[in-house]
Amino acid sequence: xxxxxxxxxxxxxxxxxxxxxxxxxxxxxxxxxxxxxxxxxxxxxxxxxxxxxxxxxxxxxxxxxxxxxxxxxxxxxxxxxxxxxxxxxxxxxxxxxxxxxxxxxxxxxxxxxxxxxxxxxxxxxxxxxxxxxxxxxxxxxxxxxxxxxxxxxxxxxxxxxxxxxxxxxxxxxxxxxxxxxxxxxxxxxxxxxxxxxxxxxxxxxxxxxxxxxxxxxxxxxxxxxxxxxxxxxxxxxxxxxxxxxxxxxxxxxxxxxxxxxxxxxxxxxxxxxxxxxxxxxxxxxxxxxxxxxxxxxxxxxxxxxxxxxxxxxxxxxxxxxxxxxxxxxxxxxxxxxxxxxxxxxxxxxxxxxxxxxxxxxxxxxxxxxxxxxxxxxxxxxxxxxxxxxxxxxxxxxxxxxxxxxxxxxxxxxxxxxxxxxxxxxxxxxxxxxxxxxxxxxxxxxxxxxxxxxxxxxxxxxxxxxxxxxxxxxxxxxxxxxxxxxxxxxxxxxxxxxxxxxxxxxxxxxxxxxxxxxxxxxxxxxxxxxxxxxxxxxxxxxxxxxxxxxxxxxxxxxxxxxxxxxxxxxxxxxxxxxxxxxxxxxxxxxxxxxxxxxxxxxxxxxxxxxxxxxxxxxxxxxxxxxxxxxxxxxxxxxxxxxxxxxxxxxxxxxxxxxxxxxxxxxxxxxxxxxxxxxxxxxxxxxxxxxxxxxxxx
Ligand code: BDP
Numbered sequence: 001x002x003x004x005x006x007x008x009x010x011x012x013x014x015x016x017x018x019x020x021x022x023x024x025x026x027x028x029x030x031x032x033x034x035x036x037x038x039x040x041x042x043x044x045x046x047x048x049x050x051x052x053x054x055x056x057x058x059x060x061x062x063x064x065x066x067x068x069x070x071x072x073x074x075x076x077x078x079x080x081x082x083x084x085x086x087x088x089x090x091x092x093x094x095x096x097x098x099x100x101x102x103x104x105x106x107x108x109x110x111x112x113x114x115x116x117x118x119x120x121x122x123x124x125x126x127x128x129x130x131x132x133x134x135x136x137x138x139x140x141x142x143x144x145x146x147x148x149x150x151x152x153x154x155x156x157x158x159x160x161x162x163x164x165x166x167x168x169x170x171x172x173x174x175x176x177x178x179x180x181x182x183x184x185x186x187x188x189x190x191x192x193x194x195x196x197x198x199x200x201x202x203x204x205x206x207x208x209x210x211x212x213x214x215x216x217x218x219x220x221x222x223x224x225x226x227x228x229x230x231x232x233x234x235x236x237x238x239x240x241x242x243x244x245x246x247x248x249x250x251x252x253x254x255x256x257x258x259x260x261x262x263x264x265x266x267x268x269x270x271x272x273x274x275x276x277x278x279x280x281x282x283x284x285x286x287x288x289x290x291x292x293x294x295x296x297x298x299x300x301x302x303x304x305x306x307x308x309x310x311x312x313x314x315x316x317x318x319x320x321x322x323x324x325x326x327x328x329x330x331x332x333x334x335x336x337x338x339x340x341x342x343x344x345x346x347x348x349x350x351x352x353x354x355x356x357x358x359x360x361x362x363x364x365x366x367x368x369x370x371x372x373x374x375x376x377x378x379x380x381x382x383x384x385x386x387x388x389x390x391x392x393x394x395x396x397x398x399x400x401x402x403x404x405x406x407x408x409x410x411x412x413x414x415x416x417x418x419x420x421x422x423x424x425x426x427x428x429x430x431x432x433x434x435x436x437x438x439x440x441x442x443x444x445x446x447x448x449x450x451x452x453x454x455x456x457x458x459x460x461x462x463x464x465x466x467x468x469x470x471x472x473x474x475x476x477x478x479x480x481x482x483x484x485x486x487x488x489x490x491x492x493x494x495x496x497x498x499x500x501x502x503x504x505x506x507x508x509x510x511x512x513x514x515x516x517x518x519x520x521x522x523x524x525x526x527x528x529x530x531x532x533x534x535x536x537x538x539x540x541x542x543x544x545x546x547x548x549x550x551x552x553x554x555x556x557x558x559x560x561x562x563x564x565x566x567x568x569x570x571x572x573x574x575x576x577x578x579x580x581x582x583x584x585x586x587x588x589x590x591x592x593x594x595x596x597x598x599x600x601x602x603x604x605x606x607x608x609x610x611x612x613x614x615x616x617x618x619x620x621x622x623x624x625x626x627x628x629x630x631x632x633x634x635x636x637x638x639x640x641x642x643x644x645x646x647x648x649x650x651x652x653x654x655x656x657x658x659x660x661x662x663x664x665x666x667x668x669x670x671x672x673x674x675x676x677x678x679x680x681x682x683x684x685x686x687x688x689x690x691x692x693x694x695x696x
Contacts (some may be wrong), residue, residue, distance in 0.1 A: 024474070024476060024619055026618060027620065027621040029621045029622055029624075032440050032443065032624055033434050033436070035443055035446075036182070036470040036471045038470060040058065040110050040114075041175065041178070041179075049217050052102070054218060055068065055102050061113075062106075062110065064113075065090060065091030066091060066092050066109065067093045069094065070095075070098075070099070071096065075097055077126065077128070078095075078096060078097055078128060079097070081098065081101055081104060081184075081186070082096065082097075082128030083095065083102065083108070085109070085124065086123075087119040087120060088121060092119060094106065094109070100219040103219055104184060104219075107183075107184075108127065114469055114470040114473070115465075115466050115469045127454075129453070129454045130453070130457075131422045131424045131456075132421055132423065133339075133368070133422070133424070133425075134184055134187065134424060134454065135188065135189060135306075136180070136188045136373075136426055136430075137193070137425050138155075138189060138190055138191065138428045139374075139427060140154040140155070141154070141191070142191070142204065146682060147682060148372075148374050148427070148681060149682065150374060150382075150429070150683075150684040151381055151431030151432070151435075151436060151437045153431060153432050155173075155431060158207055161211070163206050164206075164209075164213075166210065169210065169214060173211060179436075182450075183449075183450025183451055184451070184453060185220065185450045186220060188222060189222075189223040189306075189425075190223070190224060191224060195225040195226055195227040197226075197230045197234050199226070200224070200227075200234060201234060205257065205258060206261060208224065209262050212262045212264070221265070222262065222266060224269070225268070225271065226269075227278065228272045228290060229278035230254075239283065240282070241280075242294075243283075243285060248297075251294060259301045259303075263301075266304065267304035267337075268306070269306045269308070270305060270308060272287065272311075273311055274312070287311075288333035292334065292338065298337060304337045304423075305335075306423065307338055307340055309342045309343070310323070310370075316525065319346075319525045319530075320346040320347055321553060323346060324358050327340060328362065331362045331363060331364050332364035336366070336420050337420075337421070338366065339366045340366065341368050341423075342367055342368070342370060343372075344356065344369055346358075347531075348505070350377055350499065351491070352499070352504075352571060352572070353575070354572055354575060355397040355399070355408050357550075357553035357554050359408045360401040360555055361401075366414075366419045366423075367411065368424055369394065369412050370425045370426075370427065371387075371394070371424070371426045372426070372427045373387065373427055373429045374427050374429035375387075375445075377512050378498070379494065379635060379638060380513055381429070381438025382631050382684060383631070384439065384441045384609065384631065384635060386444055386445065386460070386491060387445045387449075388463055394408055395408050395412075395452075399555060400554075400555035402416050412424060424452075424453045428446070429445060430446065438684070439628075440471075440627060440628055441487070441628065444463075444464065444487065447467045448463045448464075451466075461484065464484045464487045464488060465480065465484055468480050474619055479619035482615060482616060485612075486609050493601075493602050493609075495571075496598050496601050496602030497638075497643060499646075500598040500599060500602070501594065501598060502572040502576065503531075503574050504531050504532075506528045506646055509526065510680065511683065513679065513685055514645075514685075514690070515645035517646050533578055534649070534653050537580060538579045538580040538581055539574060539578065539650060540574035540577050540579050541574065541575060541576070541577075543575065543576045544563045545563055550576075551563045551576060563576070570586060579591055581653075589659075592650075592654050596659055596662050597662065599642070599662075600643070600661060602642075602643070606639045607636050607639075610632050610633060613628060613632055614629070631687070634687045637690070637691075637693035640663070640695075641690070641691055644665050644666060644667055648667075649672075671691075672691075
């Protein structure tokens with residue numbers, strides 16, 4: 001069975017490596033479950049295995065001869081997880097300090113083989129991860145729902161996990177760990193940041209231990225989100241005050257219990273005093289008091305606390321300012337095993353935000369970035385959007401914290417202020433869907449997040465290129481080139497048809513799918529009206545020195561650049577400025593016309609993706625071809641829907657018509673306002689429940 005697989009894999013690679021000039025043979029149907037690992041995904045050894053077993057299983061899929069070398073004396077330049085590959089006439093030698101380093105080396109070799117990268121005899125390549133902690137954050141609930149999850153239910157079947165019997169647990173958990181290892185992810189937070197306290201009960205902890213045991217050979221550690229009020233919920237204490245002795249004692253005991261089960265447990269992720277979650281402020285304490293109490297409990301075991309900066313109060317005139325306002329005064333007060341986890345932008349995972357100014361504002365506190373892999377605001381798993389360019393835009397942003405070059409990447413890697421720990425997190429897009437992510441192309445975002453966490457310098461193009469070659473088992477440029485171009489432009493396209501020129505949060509509430517620019521909310525800062533501020537006088541949020549002054553949270557030269565309407569990048573214009581409808585843009589057009597035409601360019605681009613996809617049909621198996629085609633059509637319709645809703649609504653203030661070059665509105669405002677998607681935060685809408693549109 002295994003040798004059969006091997007032979008097949010070899011043939012596929014050999015076939016893929018030959019540049020096809022004539023029409024390819026139609027690939028056999030696949031459900032996409034093997035991800036980018038293709039046939040090599042079959043290399044799942046039995047459950048009670050070691051890291052070296054995993055490595056050896058990988059080597060079985062390589063056509064070149066590989067020698068493994070575990071270095072006798074520790075090579076500082078490679079660290080705990082890095083590796084070196086050296087090619088000579090006899091084959092390749094993989095060297096590392098640890099088995100985990102060899103594990104990553106073996107996946108590197110698999111990737112090179114699938115991408116047909118020809119080794120050069122005499123060449124040496126070293127690879128070391130940029131971030132020490134490279135984590136997925138699952139927003140999974142114990143009842144199987146996944147907050148903002150669009151790929152079915154939770155992968156964790158808590159009620160089915162057989163305690164301690166690794167073999168009895170479905171191979172899916174090993175497959176999951178293996179996929180993560182293949183892209184360098186070394187940690188996973190299993191449960192939702194809106195944490196159910198039950199996750200810390202013995203009943204769940206022994207199941208968490210079972211998962212940790214399955215994941216261990218793949219170098220994947222488990223972490224948990226906690227509910228700050230757990231002492232009250234679970235121990236019946238009358239307080240969860242972090243300075244209360246009994247509370248401290250309870251957490252110390254809980255942490256000891258966890259480590260007795262899981263000696264390499266990673267630590268806690270905490271959402272406190274945010275969106276109704278309990279936290280230290282409930283007791284008049286600070287974020288530092290809360291984080292340090294947990295950090296002290298974890299310290300003897302080497303665990304860390306990732307304390308989220310996603311905090312905001314309903315009463316603030318500008319939500320974008322709040323993280324800095326709350327955390328800057330606490331700078332220097334956190335223990336050295338606390339890392340402040342900051343979302344890429346100051347609001348909430350919008351298709352485009354400026355980077356969060358908090359990255360550049362803490363000088364004596366470790367910070368890490370939280371990216372969203374799941375497409376909460378980017379069309380869920382119905383839309384094809386390759387997110388790496390969005391994350392890279394954030395990581396490459398210069399904060400000017402210590403002068404030029406203080407990029408978000410450099411800061412979080414610990415290159416600007418030397419930190420003890422460096423970390424990055426991605427909110428997972430994984431569920432129990434057969435293809436894991438709901439959309440075949442959403443797999444690319446899981447892949448890209450891991451590759452970026454290992455090496456933030458990799459280009460979007462390189463990552464897309466290698467993902468495509470592995471996932472579709474071809475290197476044929478007639479497929480790779482057009483599909484890669486589609487992927488690379490897809491994020492900007494989404495910005496254009498959802499929220500161009502700095503608009504943000506114009507979505508319908510709850511589901512965050514589809515437009516709702518007219519919607520109010522129980523909280524002003526959950527309503528689109530709060531963000532776009534459209535009226536007869538124009539549109540946009542004034543965050544200049546004359547407005548909310550959020551620009552002042554950015555170091556110079558950014559502060560002045562954003563503040564001045566003539567130097568503010570147009571892609572962020574309405575994020576920082578409120579402007580009249582007839583404001584003259586750099587193109588010479590009015591703001592109104594520019595908005596309409598930018599929306600239109602998004603509509604046109606998705607329409608062209610349908611053509612691109614049709615053009616590569618011969619290279620893609622029928623199953624995946626059809627599934628992607630159906631979703632692309634919906635995406636093209638959604639693009640018109642978004643434009644119709646936002647611009648129709650804005651039209652009620654501007655009184656202006658669509659300029660030449662725009663396809664006409666298909667629905668009027670009444671129809672659009674009446675259309676309501678009644679989906680919860682755990683769902684994605686079915687394609688046939690969305691408004692009717694005719695494609696131009
Ligand atoms: C928002 C989501 C919400 C999350 C929250 C968070 O809408 O479901 O709980 O962020 O990050 O993006 O805590």
